[in-house]
Amino acid sequence: MTLAEILASLFPRGSSVVVEDGLIHGQGRRVDGSPLHVIGVCERSAVGIDEAAKLARHVLEIIAGEDSAPILVLIDSDSQRMSKRDEMLGLNEFLAHLAKCLILADVLGHATIGLLYGHTAAGAFIATALATRTLLALPGAEPVVMDLPSMARVTKLPIETLQAMAKTTPVFAPGLANLAQTGAVAATLDPQRSLAAQVEEILVANAREAGKDERDVLGKRRNGRTKAADIALRVQELARAST
Amino acid sequence: MSAASAATRIDDALAQSWYEASARQRVDALLDRGSFVEFIGPERRETSPHLPLFDLPEQFDDGMIVGRGRLDGASILIAAQEGRFMGGAFGEVHGAKLTGLLRAARELRTPVVIAFDTGGVRLQEANAGEMAIAEIMRALLEARLAAVNVIGLVGGRAGCYGGGGLIAACCSALAVSEQGRISVSGPEVIETNRGVEEFDSKDRALVWRTMGGKHRRLIGGAEIFVDDTVASFRAAAIALLARAPALTRAMLVAEQARLETRLDAFGDCADALDIWRRLGIADAASVPAMSYGEFDALGARITEVIHDAR
Structure with missing residues (x-):
């Protein structure tokens, strides 16, 4: 789905959501008339220091506002911006700051929902979609941790070998199904149904759950990450017993 | 062993280079002597289920050591990555150990040193590693x-790259040595994607001045600049834990x-040398060759970075 189609399906009565320099921000109304904040990245834009600072500012402004409305994070991005300037000025701090703002917003009562509708990769993925409480996706979304040419360079394996392995090894291969299997994506939405109705269902279900991070448990259930949840739990138990 | 020879051994352990030490040597020497208790140690053989698919060797601790110990008498939780195994990279087991440690820290209200x-x-195991980063951050x-x-604490051989850089920036405070490079995209990745004109990964001086510990200290990316010794990292950890x-x-x-403010002040700079000059360092070109003592004095004069804004 295109961004325009997504916004039309989310907000049939219109919204104040605008796109500026590859970034999304604004507000629409839920079915009951209450507000739903929207921020995000579109047009497969890279997330560098300038973009992360702008998005984080939007989140802090939402937190400073009167309402405790949810925040929908729409994502169709490139990876983090790979440049000398961004790294020189501390891209790691800017991306972490954005993730912190999203996580704080959720803790303060603005339930965060990510909606992955296009591409995303690496650090941009971590600082946006993966920093929301519930990550949703639309069919055709294409999250990748690292593109295969970069992977070939770092692993020193031929790209042909990596391409062949990507077809059979879900834990390393790019793509929505593979990421969903690890527990990254809670649900894939149906583009034929009203997105407003589907997001509403998620918000209602979320309100009932505590804010516990259960993605590792989901990854185990989906057989995409068989060890992570158990290892984390075991360490927690051992730490408790060591006091 | 006599008291004198035991004391010598501790002195030697503290004097060793952080950069050269293994993760296990760092943990042992950083903590009060003999106080470390490991959780899921190598004897448990919790190895990566994914590396064998690539015909790569496993390590019994998957390159991550977690446990409890004492630092200057205080009980803390500690994690250390082994940069010499798979470049210290985050995999499923490696990452889950740190996730569990941080969840315990919250529950037990116990401070953590990473x-x-x-x-x-x-x-x-990129997808599992990416999820581990997201879960650790949360x-x-x-x-x-x-x-x-x-x-x-950042000062190891592999630096602190990718998601590691994001996790580091989530910490309450950081101590970094000159060798501690912090960045998201590594030099090779920038060069592969954007060309050698954007970033020449073989230009070591460029790598150090763009991502290295001195630069991070000067722009406020790390609170304390430390010498490359275990003793120096230990003193910094104790100081930072006090606040x-x-x-x-x-x-x-x-x-x-x-x-x-950083974007406004330095957003138009083409190189770290320009940033350093703008910070008031007249002879910016001399910074990379400065000794620990010279640079620490310069850093203290130029910027105060205990800013409570992280």
Whole structure:
């Protein structure tokens, strides 16, 4: 789905959501008339220091506002911006700051929902979609941790070998199904149904759950990450017993 | 062993290079002597289920050591990455150990020290590694929101790259040595994607001045600059643990202002040397060759970075 189609399906009565320099921000109304904040990245834009600072500012402004409305994070991005300037000025701090703002917003009562509708990769993925409480996706979304040419360079394996392995090894291969299997994506939405109705269902279900991070448990259930949840739990138990 | 020879041994351990030491040597020497208790140690053989698919050797601790110990008498939780195994990269087991440790820290209200040494996500298990980073960040921030202090130490062979850089920036405070490079995209990745004109990964001086510890200290990316010894990292960890500013909304508003100020002040600079000159360092070209003592004095004169805006 295109961004325009997504916004039309989310907000049939219109919204104040605008796109500026590859970034999304604004507000629409839920079915009951209450507000739903929207921020995000579109047009497969890279997330560098300038973009992360702008998005984080939007989140802090939402937190400073009167309402405790949810925040929908729409994502169709490139990876983090790979440049000398961004790294020189501390891209790691800017991306972490954005993730912190999203996580704080959720803790303060603005339930965060990510909606992955296009591409995303690496650090941009971590600082946006993966920093929301519930990550949703639309069919055709294409999250990748690292593109295969970069992977070939770092692993020193031929790209042909990596391409062949990507077809059979879900834990390393790019793509929505593979990421969903690890527990990254809670649900894939149906583009034929009203997105407003589907997001509403998620918000209602979320309100009932505590804010516990259960993605590792989901990854185990989906057989995409068989060890992570158990290892984390075991360490927690051992730490408790060591006091 | 006589008291004198035991004391000599401790002195030797503290004097050793942090950069050259293994993760296990760092943990043992950093903590009060004999106080370390490991959780899921190598004897448990919890190895990566994914590396064999790539015909790569496993390590019994998957390159991550976690446990409890004492630092200057105080009980802390500690994690250390082994940069010499798979470049210290985050895989499923490696990452889950740190996630569990941080969840425990929140529950038990116990401070944490993390010795970073990582190239980022382990690409052979990239999706599991990416999720581990996301889960670690959330667990770390939830611990900080509960007023638990999480201190990061950066000075290892692999640096602190990729998701490791993001986790480090989530910590309450960081200590970094000259060798401690912190960045998201590594030099080779930038060069592969953008060309050698954008970033020449073989130009070591460029790598150090763009991502290295001195630069991070000067722009406020790390609180304390330390010498490359275990003793220096230990002293920094003790000093940083003594202050525990909780993560709050005010803290993030302050961080927003701090980062926007940096963009305004240096956003048009082409090179770190330009930033250093603008900071008031007349002979910026001399910074890379400065000794620890010379640079520490310069850093103290130029910028105060205990800013409670992280």
